[in-house]
Amino acid sequence: MGFTKVGLSESLLQGVYATGYNRPTEIQAKVIPLIIEGRDIIGCAPTGTGKTAAFVLPILHVLEGTPVTGRRGRPRALILTPTRELAVQIEEAIRGYGTYCSQRPLCIYGGVDINRQLRGLQQGADIVVATPGRLLDHIDRRSIDLSQIEILVLDEADRMLDMGFVKDVRKIIALLPKERQTLLFSATISTEIQTLARGVLHDPLIIEIGTPFTPVDTVEQTFYTIHQDGKADLLVHVLQNEEIETALVFSRTKHGADRIAKKLHRHGILAEAIHSNRTQSQRQHTLDGFKRRHFKVLVATDVAARGIDIDSISHVVNFDIPRFAEDYIHRIGRTGRAEHTGNALTFVSADEQKYLRKIEQMVGKRCVLKAYPGFAADLPAERVVSVTQNGTASNFSKKFRFFGRRASVPTHR
Numbered sequence: 370m371g372f373t374k375v376g377l378s379e380s381l382l383q384g385v386y387a388t389g390y391n392r393p394t395e396i397q398a399k400v401i402p403l404i405i406e407g408r409d410i411i412g413c414a415p416t417g418t419g420k421t422a423a424f425v426l427p428i429l430h431v432l433e434g435t436p437v438t439g440r441r442g443r444p445r446a447l448i449l450t451p452t453r454e455l456a457v458q459i460e461e462a463i464r465g466y467g468t469y470c471s472q473r474p475l476c477i478y479g480g481v482d483i484n485r486q487l488r489g490l491q492q493g494a495d496i497v498v499a500t501p502g503r504l505l506d507h508i509d510r511r512s513i514d515l516s517q518i519e520i521l522v523l524d525e526a527d528r529m530l531d532m533g534f535v536k537d538v539r540k541i542i543a544l545l546p547k548e549r550q551t552l553l554f555s556a557t558i559s560t561e562i563q564t565l566a567r568g569v570l571h572d573p574l575i576i577e578i579g580t581p582f583t584p585v586d587t588v589e590q591t592f593y594t595i596h597q598d599g600k601a602d603l604l605v606h607v608l609q610n611e612e613i614e615t616a617l618v619f620s621r622t623k624h625g626a627d628r629i630a631k632k633l634h635r636h637g638i639l640a641e642a643i644h645s646n647r648t649q650s651q652r653q654h655t656l657d658g659f660k661r662r663h664f665k666v667l668v669a670t671d672v673a674a675r676g677i678d679i680d681s682i683s684h685v686v687n688f689d690i691p692r693f694a695e696d697y698i699h700r701i702g703r704t705g706r707a708e709h710t711g712n713a714l715t716f717v718s719a720d721e722q723k724y725l726r727k728i729e730q731m732v733g734k735r736c737v738l739k740a741y742p743g744f745a746a747d748l749p750a751e752r753v754v755s756v757t758q759n760g761t762a763s764n765f766s767k768k769f770r771f772f773g774r775r776a777s778v779p780t781h782r
Contacts (some may be wrong), residue, residue: 375401377430380469381453387403388465394419394576401427404552409570412554413579416702417587424522425462431520434469443514444475444497448522449538451529452500453478453649454656454771459498459524472496474680479503480649487512492731501537501709508544515544519594523569526555527695535565535605540571556702557695574586590687590713592725595737597718599746600688601629605636606712606744608666609715615659617703618668619705621689626668639664648773671696679703689717690724 371392372385393401396414403410404427414420415592428446441769450456460476467474475494477486478547480504485502486688490512497504498512507513515536521542529538539615551570555562558577566573595603608616620626621642634641641664659667660679671691697715706710717725729736 374398376405376541377401377426377439378433380433380697381426381430381466384466384468384470385422387468390422392600394423395421396576397426398421399576399578400424403407403574403576404428404550405430405545405722407550408548409573410552410572411558411566411570411574411575412552413558414554414556416556416699417705418578421462421524422466423499424519424552424554425459428496428520428522429463429467429470429472430467433698434473438493441497444494444518445517446520446522447515447518447541447663448496448498449501449526449529449535449541450498450524451505451524451532452561453480455525455653456498457653457656463498473500476647477503477507479506483507491782494683501541502533504541504750505537507543515541516546518549520550520552521545521569523551523553526553526565527557527559528699530559530561530565535561539563542647556699557659572721587709588701588711588713590701590715590736591737592715592717592736593717593741595718595741597720600716602687602716603716603741603744604629605633607741608633608638609636611684613665615662615679615681616666617682618666618686618688619679619691619700620668620670621691622669625689630666630668633666635666635722638666640666640668644670671700677734681709683711685711686715688714690717690721690728692724694727698731 372390373383374552375393375398377385395418396412397419402413404424407566412420412423432445447458448456452457456476456478460474463472463474472492472495474496475486475489475498477497477499478485479500483503483506486507487510491506493685508515523538529535550738553566553570553573554560554757558575593603604618607613616641618629620629620642623646626644630640630642641658643652643655647655653723655667668688684702685701687697687700689699701713704713715736721737725736725738736771
């Protein structure tokens with residue numbers, strides 16, 4: 370099915386084709402006609418299946434069909450999203466698909482000077498993409514009036530709840546007209562999401578694509594057993610020896626992300642880190658550089674990476690396996706997007722195998738652990754221990770080489 374079959378206007382079709390897309394994904398084909406009809410929707414699909422375009426395109430179609438001018442500070446559509454990066458990505462999608470439309474988007478998020486956003490609202494914005502906290506700041510300032518909202522989108526609703534935004538979201542929704550169209554999109558539909566949906570949607574249609582908690586089929590997943598101290602060397606080895614166009618590497622902590630990026634630089638691999646300690650302008654500059662292939666590797670934490678929507682990431686590397694299985698699904702969904710193929714590599718140390726079991730339980734299949742072929746990690750001598758005859762640990766004075774797991778030293782009796 371092509372985009373001509375889902376009911377979009379000619380001006381929107383021009384914008385879609387200009388971005389390089391010729392046919393809708395499954396979620397887009399099913400959802401777009403229903404949104405155009407005015408139905409409330411709960412859309413559930415794995416990360417990377419095109420949920421953003423699934424609501425951006427019909428919103429542009431509907432608003433373009435009933436143009437209204439002179440509404441300063443009174444937008445017609447509101448898209449709530451959990452992170453600044455994702456808000457920027459959605460605004461870029463609106464501008465790209467809406468190249469030949471008259472609708473004006475505005476992105477509202479924290480961490481930047483509010484005055485530019487104030488000017489944008491005064492000039493008039495038809496579609497506001499916002500994070501909850503900064504939107505409430507504007508509401509308190511009375512710089513935005515939500516009384517004319519016709520369409521509300523709750524995007525990445527599961528992450529919004531995970532990040533503790535549910536009270537802010539409910540405050541915002543209370544200010545909206547009761548007669549409106551509401552769209553909720555999420556990679557997962559938890560009990561909390563269902564509770565939220567019951568209070569804000571009217572007779573919604575539930576559109577589910579794929580199996581919940583199951584990665585898209587276009588992602589090849591491999592799991593490598595490796596001592597924690599050998600992970601950095603393994604990452605360097607992988608990046609230097611495999612055919613990798615771009616890689617998104619996940620670290621559990623902000624400081625860990627910085628250490629990984631510095632390690633890669635020392636080995637001549639262009640890499641940058643992105644996390645919440647960076648300013649918004651730094652984060653956006655880094656994302657833009659990654660998109661333009663100014664460097665090969667982006668090292669990120671889970672929160673910072675949630676807004677990364679780049680179709681051409683060839684590899685995702687879980688340097689640290691996530692503690693929560695849902696985060697694994699979201700991480701590897703950064704590759705294999707828009708029906709492209711991708712690869713997800715996960716490094717698993719001995720003390721992380723309990724998290725691997727949780728992933729297996731969620732996806733309903735076993736994750737096979739293996740050593741990375743042809744790689745041996747050198748560990749510091751002081752970290753290598755043996756068991757003596759009396760059962761106590763003592764340090765070896767020389768290094769051992771490990772093939773993905775800690776060497777076992779026999780005890781002599």
